Amino acid sequence: MFKKPGKGLKKSYQPGSMMSLALTKGLMNEPGQNSCFLNSAVQVLWQLDIFRRSLRHLSGHFCLGDACIFCALKSIFSQFQQSRERVLPSDSLRNALAETFKDEQRFQLGLMDDAAECFENILERIHLHIVSDPTTDSCCSKSCITHQKFAMMLYEQFVCRCCGASSDPHPFTEFVHYVSTTALCQQVNRMLGKNRPDMFGELLQAANSTGDLRSCPSDCGQSIKIRRVLLNCPEIVTIGFVWDSEQSDLTDDVIWSLGPRLNLCGLFNRVSDENAKRCELHLVGMICFSSKHYSAFAYHTKSSKWILIHLVHIPLNFSDCSFVYNVKAKVPKIKSEQ
Numbered sequence: 464m465f466k467k468p469g470k471g472l473k474k475s476y477q478p479g480s481m482m483s484l485a486l487t488k489g490l491m492n493e494p495g496q497n498s499c500f501l502n503s504a505v506q507v508l509w510q511l512d513i514f515r516r517s518l519r520h521l522s523g524h525f526c527l528g529d530a531c532i533f534c535a536l537k538s539i540f541s542q543f544q545q546s547r548e549r550v551l552p553s554d555s556l557r558n559a560l561a562e563t564f565k566d567e568q569r570f571q572l573g574l575m576d577d578a579a580e581c582f583e584n585i586l587e588r589i590h591l592h593i594v595s596d597p598t599t600d601s602c603c604s605k606s607c608i609t610h611q612k613f614a615m616m617l618y619e620q621f622v623c624r625c626c627g628a629s630s631d632p633h634p635f636t637e638f639v640h641y642v643s644t645t646a647l648c649q650q651v652n653r654m655l656g657k658n659r660p661d662m663f664g665e666l667l668q669a670a671n672s673t674g675d676l677r678s679c680p681s682d683c684g685q686s687i688k689i690r691r692v693l694l695n696c697p698e699i700v701t702i703g704f705v706w707d708s709e710q711s712d713l714t715d716d717v718i719w720s721l722g723p724r725l726n727l728c729g730l731f732n733r734v735s736d737e738n739a740k741r742c743e744l745h746l747v748g749m750i751c752f753s754s755k756h757y758s759a760f761a762y763h764t765k766s767s768k769w770i771l772i773h774l775v776h777i778p779l780n781f782s783d784c785s786f787v788y789n790v791k792a793k794v795p796k797i798k799s800e801q
Contacts (some may be wrong), residue, residue, distance in 0.1 A: 464787005465725045465744035466513055466699040488543050489550045489772070495752035500556055500578040501570070503586060503759040505536070505553060506772045507748045507787060511541055514696050517608040524592040531560040532585060533592035563588060578750045578757050579703040583639045586613055600636045613638050613701065616694040617731070621677050621687050628681035632692075640730070641703040646670035648716045663722025664729025667702065690732040696739035700725065702786045721786075723747075748787040 472527070490502040508514050512523075513677070518540060524533045535556035542551050560570045570576050587599055590609040601609040614638040621630040647670040663799055668691075676686040704717065725744040728734050747762040759772040 464507060464511070464664075464699065464701050464748035464750075466787060468749050488546070490539075490553045491550055493704045495573055496557075496611075497573060497575040498553055499757040500559065500576050500581050501557055503578050503757040503772065504582040505556065506759045507538060507582070507750055508536075508585070508642060509540060510748060510763060510770075511699060511787065512764050513612055514608065517612060518589075519794065521593065521608070522604065525595045527563075527592070530559050531592065532556065532559045532563060532588040536557040536585070536589070537731060540744065545699065560585075562731065575755070579639055582701070583748070585760055586638050595770075597754045609638070610636070612698045614695070615640060615697050615700065618692050618694065620690050620692070623679040623681065623683060623685050623687050625685045626679060626681055626683040628679055630680045632676075639701045639703045640667075640671075642667050642796070643669050643673070643706050644704050644706050644711065644713055644717050645719060646673040647704075649673065649706070649712050651716060651720045661722070661724055661726060662729060663720075663724065664721075664726045666720060667725075668730055668732065677729060693727055693731040693739060694735050696727070696736045698741060699787060700727075701743055703784075706801060742754055746786060 490498070490505060490676065492498045492502055508744040518537065524531075526534060532734065535558075538550065538555055542548075557572065559570050560581070564570050570584070571580060575795060586609045590599055590602060593607050593609075594604050597600065599610075602614075616634070617637060618632040618634040620632045623629070631793070647666060650666050650669040650673070653660075654669075671691075672688050675689050677689065679685045692702050703786055706713075723746045725746075727739045727742065729742070734740050739771065751758050761770050762768075763770050
């Protein structure tokens, strides 16, 4: 997860030092609850200064009672700030999530689910609680923190370089940009020896377009790749890695391909927003899945420290990951052996 810069960064951070770990309040995950996917998503949202402060300033919303994700999330954030307890329950949000998606049989009590999809659906529900409009692709409300902070407004189009024919642009909105790890590693191998510290976005773009060929709109016989154009400048960008299996042998390759910085001009074929062309995003959070358990890493801005949430004794063999990037934030590097 990558985001815009925050203040209060300190220069005392020492990569690799145990002093780089900071304490934070935990969320309960009793045996049989299987709430680690939700707790990881909540912890990362709490550590995102932009989101936490924006949510705090919102009060009016369309409340759904027991199914109100907005109320439940506000309650947890209030306890994070005011409670003296080191471990807090997330039952209210767990119940609201289960009630909201009971017809789809998603995020039900006692059942494990996907953290990236949970993260994405929480953002979408916040939009509905604030705007009460099921259309998520065209929201322009300045009070909707989902779209103002997280949304990537895009359009896709096929343009033939041979005859010049083009398809109609297809506009859509993303909250999580998913990339295949298999395709990513293939691109890393192709660019071996050419990698630069700032080309992580280019790797992701190349991986996302691997094998995505279509016939020319005018049937001239050419096969063309899709072009994705970014129209806005999101403050927070989330990348979701899609793995072929839980026991992938690509783990090491994926970890070594990760970049702490992300340029939007590299991530998409074209960027139309002038601010987006200039901005640089820095890694501030990760949600990882291993051994049937989710853990989260987050950068704590106030103390300039990385924190590991839901610490368990498991090997670093992540079969599912989501990353948040924050635009222009100067965040210290985190070494792979940490």
